[in-house]
Amino acid sequence: MPKDLQSRLEILIAAAEPGEQLPSEPKLAKQLGVSRATLREAMRAFETRGLIRRQQGVGTFVTRPSQIIESGLEVLESIETMAERIGLPVAAGAVEIRTCLADDETARRLNLTVGDDVFCVSRVILAEDRPVAFLVDTLPPGYLTPDEMAADFTGSVLDLLLKRGNPPLGNSRCEIAAVAAPPEVARALHIQRGDSLLLFEAMLYTADGTPLDYSLSYFLPGYFKFHVVRRVG
Amino acid sequence: MPKDLQSRLEILIAAAEPGEQLPSEPKLAKQLGVSRATLREAMRAFETRGLIRRQQGVGTFVTRPSQIIESGLEVLESIETMAERIGLPVAAGAVEIRTCLADDETARRLNLTVGDDVFCVSRVILAEDRPVAFLVDTLPPGYLTPDEMAADFTGSVLDLLLKRGNPPLGNSRCEIAAVAAPPEVARALHIQRGDSLLLFEAMLYTADGTPLDYSLSYFLPGYFKFHVVRRVG
DNA sequence: CAGTGGTCTAGACCACACG
């Protein structure tokens, strides 16, 4: 059992053509002389880096993130806007629009009471048919209607609000964390539970400071590069 | 095999006193009716959230991050500075200072040639005796000397450069990503390989734009909260 | 249907801490 399993896999993946299918897990495990569990553990890193793609019932394929979506954090913009800038087509999938009840955290964030109705939109962002982000927006009732969503929703709540122009938007406060993918997010992004994701937990306010949108954005590493310029104290 | 293993563990951990030792993994696995592998998988999330601490040869203990280090990203400041603001004592451990040869990435970042000497400092930041961050700074030769480091190093290269005042510092450009812990980082932070970490990859420039410091900062989730205010485009 | 990845089990051996 070589300790450089990671390196050997890296070579194997780098040598493969994009789109090429790797041997099945049992075969590859035998070929590399490790158990299937060990092989899968080592493959995790490559999956979250966007270098391979595993599809249940189909197989494991080598991919290359053709373009990385890059953006500064100083300005708030939608993934669609960022992608458009580099000419990468993206789409929204698995859109779910529903009214639900505010839990503790949501109520606190939106200045509501626990149990109040809130408007909830979740969806997956697809680039080159690959899920690369999972987004959930929660808004107080009254700002968006399901009808309006059905008509105009392109995948970005921000763009919809901007297009509407009302209410005028203020700033967004964004908290940044690394998390292990929760089960429902892992499922939506076609990754394994526990894989590393970048999480933005953001509060968007109207120009007069009213909480407007509480959003959770999970980003697959490897497809995004966020940066910020920091000035010395 | 209950599907709410996660919830059951959460209750169990929440009910325990801080500092309390959990039953050993074999016992707990039997008690919960799952295999040890499954139990360990479920525990990962709690470890990176800072709710438990596992020590090889000793046991698993319930912890509570007593204070969270919080900071805006607009201003560059050291962990020591952030911690001091909230009155949390931190220390540096496992300090390694050495001269090494620039690899591809380092050379490119620092405007050097592959194989040039560079000055390299790595260390772990400890809060309440718990490793919470792993930092590596790489500088072109000539700015810092081992002697100077030995005399004045408190854990922060930034603070040392600021104290020196020469060269005057410009801005820092920081890229933000989520990564699975590489083996050496996992070892330093006492977490499992593959656990989620927040990674800042930053370039610090002098006031005249010369690359001065290429740094990698790995942060344990649960102990830090970074935020940024984003203005609407 | 057969073949794939997703998950879990039971058991083993190791490295480590501590008495």
Next chain:
DNA sequence: GTGTGGTCTAGACCACTGA
């Protein structure tokens, strides 16, 4: 030494895909 967590193996069953 004993008991802990860290890692790995071999094998099983499931859910899913596509012919």
